[in-house]
Amino acid sequence: MHKQDVTIYDVAREAKVSMATVSRVVNGNNNVRKETRDRVMEVIKRLHYQPNAVAQGLASKRTTTVGLIVPDLTNLYFAELSKGIDDIAVLYKYNIIISSVENRLMKEDAVIQGLLNKQVDGVIYMSNKLSEEATEAFKRTDTPVVLAGTVSGNSEFPSVNIDYKKADTEALNLLLNDGKKKLALVVGDKEAPINRDNRIPAFEKFVADNELEGCEVFDGIKDYSDGYNLYPELAKKGINGAIVTKDVSSVGLLNSALDRGAKVPEDFEIITASATQIASVVRPALTTIKQPLYDLGAVAMRMLTKLMNDEGLEEKHITLPYELIKKQSTLNK
Amino acid sequence: MHKQDVTIYDVAREAKVSMATVSRVVNGNNNVRKETRDRVMEVIKRLHYQPNAVAQGLASKRTTTVGLIVPDLTNLYFAELSKGIDDIAVLYKYNIIISSVENRLMKEDAVIQGLLNKQVDGVIYMSNKLSEEATEAFKRTDTPVVLAGTVSGNSEFPSVNIDYKKADTEALNLLLNDGKKKLALVVGDKEAPINRDNRIPAFEKFVADNELEGCEVFDGIKDYSDGYNLYPELAKKGINGAIVTKDVSSVGLLNSALDRGAKVPEDFEIITASATQIASVVRPALTTIKQPLYDLGAVAMRMLTKLMNDEGLEEKHITLPYELIKKQSTLNK
DNA sequence: TCAAATGGTGCAATCGCTTACAGCTAATTT
DNA sequence: AAATTAGCTGTAAGCGATTGCACCATTTGA
Known part of the structure; x- marks a missing residue:
């Protein structure tokens, strides 16, 4: 960065006004005579x-910059959320500093501190x-924070989500209606609050309510090959319907089932809980469960703009509607 | 952003030194006595x-922030490039301000100007x-710029790419060796320099060199459905091998071919020129053509750090190796 | 007609840091 | 022993804007 060529001072001198007036013009302050403004x-x-x-x-102590913390840029789930955020950010003239935190030596609180040092709004x-x-780091600051598509244990921070319990229950019902009674819930990390407090309880309640047997939660399925390698176990246990939280895992599972001669959806049904591009281009x-990812991001960013302007929020926790999109991996009765 | 609680001045007073000394300590300047530093x-x-x-x-006139300009966050091609950039940025302690520019009212030069106003390094x-x-905007500044995975008409700006001509030629050879002689090159925009100056000339040269007939370039195929809808036309023209630049288009084309009863790869072969996740999870x-996307990003960012430190570059234009990965959409003879 | 309100402008302090430059002490040369 | 030099620290002038306050000239109101 080299020496700035023309500063507010230069403009002031050239226009024969004070810096204050130039600043007012630049910032659209009304208290400037039209002729002066024009000049x-x-x-x-x-x-x-x-x-x-x-x-x-x-x-001014405002940078018109917001920080975005995301696990992984190449995960389409977060990429689509980010897009919604970005569009609203542009609308309100904020720039975005993006930080990905997965598989990093730097700890999350250090990343957050770095963002705060940059004085993000x-x-x-x-x-x-x-x-x-992250929770601790956020508590130490009064910079507003919004959680997007992120479940937290407490309700301290404003958030935007869908009703995961309801969505899962509806999906499980779909499987059951198709005659599939040995069901699986396949998650990446069962300790994550979204699973621990939402998906797993919903699954267990459903199983209990319907008096199903041989249903099970499978943990630690994070990528394509995890999904691919899981199928034999499911098959051995006679599982014939699964809800998979990650889309790449679902595809792994699907391909594995097909490779081993299973008929999808006749023998085995799959529903994925994150509807990214990948889920729709595979066959079947x-x-x-289609989450409105773009909207989740957009609404979160809109909330943040309100907080940054001290406008206050009508609702602290927003729940957006989801859709259950029936494709070819279920029977569609 | 509220009033900062503790400033360098507070530290100076408390440690009974001047701000200058605190600043030296913070910035790791050597000229500080150990005891003073410790205090x-x-x-x-x-x-x-x-x-x-x-x-x-x-x-200091350095913000340790770099700007990233990307068409679309949800395009895996750019997401993977960004990941490489991000990792190196973290290594060198830079933050990234990301701006996506596709389908925006704001023009690119305005976006770039916004970044420059934020004094990105x-x-x-x-x-x-x-x-x-963008070219014009970059020319007006002395802030260093690097192009990653981007072909430009002139060679003014440092860049990192693969040898697209060579890669395409190798892919075309693969198709020809499999006995496919009516070939197609399917691109998103034939006026983009990467196509106009690299892929299309390579294709035409290949066709001429091998005296092939009925080969053709198809333009304007940008997404899944474009690809899906294109197949009937290819079929009618007897095309039996295609190189598709975008991965989602390839998948559209593939699914369309399968849906219409074509056998892939026996009747029709497909090679995609961008190897993202999507290309590997579909069947077949x-x-x-596997581009080293992560590396392209990483190398570009490394170049940029050198430029930002006035270190100079050994090579202004770097060409990274690609790999032709044979999967199931070609015969693999 | 005179006081008060209003609009337009400038002054100067401030935001929180970096960095020449100068000065001082103690160590090293000559 | 005097003269350099090196090491450490402080002073103060920026960096390029915003903004509270004061001031003056007009309007407005009674």
Whole structure:
């Protein structure tokens, strides 16, 4: 970064006004006579003046920048959330500093502290679970934080989610109606609050309510090959219907079932709980719980803009509707 | 953003030194006596002092922030590039401001100007083509810029790419060796330099060199359904081998072919030129030109760090190796 | 007609840091 | 022993903006 060529001071001198007036013009303050404004504007154009956002940030204590914390950029679930966030951010003229935190030596609280040091006006946090460190780091600051598609143990932070319990129950019903009674719930990490407090209890309640037997939760299935390798176990146990939280795992499971000669959906049905592109391009296409990822992100960012303007929130926790999209991996009776 | 609680001044007072000394300690300057350093460090710890990066940025004219310009976050091609960039950025302690520019009202030069106003130390630009506006905007600044996975008309800006001509030629050879002689090149936009200056000339040369007939370039195939809808036309024209630049389009084409009873790869072979997750989870799995996306990003970011430190570059344009990965959508003879 | 309100502008302090430069002490040369 | 040099620290001038306050000239109201 080299010395800035033209500063507010240059504009002031050239337009024969004070820096204060130039600043007012730049910031759209009304208290400037039209002629003065025009003259200043003309000089700004002529000199190609561009305000230095860093100096603005220091003086005004607002950087029009928000931090985005995301586990992994290449996970389409978070990528689509991010897109919703980004679009709203652009609308409100915020820039986004993105930080991915999965598989990093740097701890989450250090990442968050780094963002706070950069004086971000707000933070959006996305993850399967809100980590301890993150919680502590957020508590220490008064910079607003919103959780997007992230379940936290407590309800301290504003959040946007869908009703995971209801969605799962509806999906399980679909399987049961198709005559599948030995059901599985396949998760990445059963200790993540989204699973521990939502999906697993919903699953267990469903099993109990319907007096099903031989149903089971399978943990630690995080990627394609985990899913692929899981199928034999399911087959051995006679499982004939599964809800899989991650889309790549679902596809692994699907391909594995097909490779071993199972008929999907006749012998084995799969529903995936995250409807990214991948779920819809495989054959048979996967029936999905379609989360409104873009909207989750967009709503979260909108909430954050309100918090950053001290506008207050009508609702602290927003629940968006989901859709159960029936495709070819279930019978569709 | 509220008033910062503890500033460098507080630390100075508490440690009975000047701000300058605290600043030296914070920045790891050697010219501080060990005892003084220890005393300052102790106070920093005790008061939980965190430097204000905005103030640092204004005073030092370096923000340790780089701008990332990407067409679309949810495009896995760019997401994987971004991951490589991000990892190296973390290593060198840079933050990333990400801006997506596809389908936006805001023009690219405005986006770039916004980044420059934030005083980013450098910019990485990713796209299928370097736009006019972007070129002009970059020329006006002395902030370093690196192109990652982006072909530009001129060679003004440092860049990292693979040898697209060579890769395509090798892929075409594979198809020809499998006995497929009516070949197609399926692109998103034939005016993009990567296509206009690399892929299409390579295709045409190959066709001419091998005296093939009925080969053709298909333009405007940008997404799944474009690919899906394209197949009948290919079939009618007797095309039996295709190279598709976008992975989702390839999958559309593949599914369409299968749905219409074509045998892949016996009747029709497909090679996709971007090897993202999607290409490997579909059945039959797609043979791909595997670009080292992560590395492209990482190398680009490494180049940028050198430029930001005025270290100079050994090579301005870096070409990374690709791999032709044979899967099930070609015969594999 | 005079006091009060309003609008437009400038002054100058401030935001929290970095960094020449200078000065001082103690160590090293000559 | 005097002159350099090296090591450590402080002073203070920025960096480029925002903003509270004061001031003056007009309007407005009674």
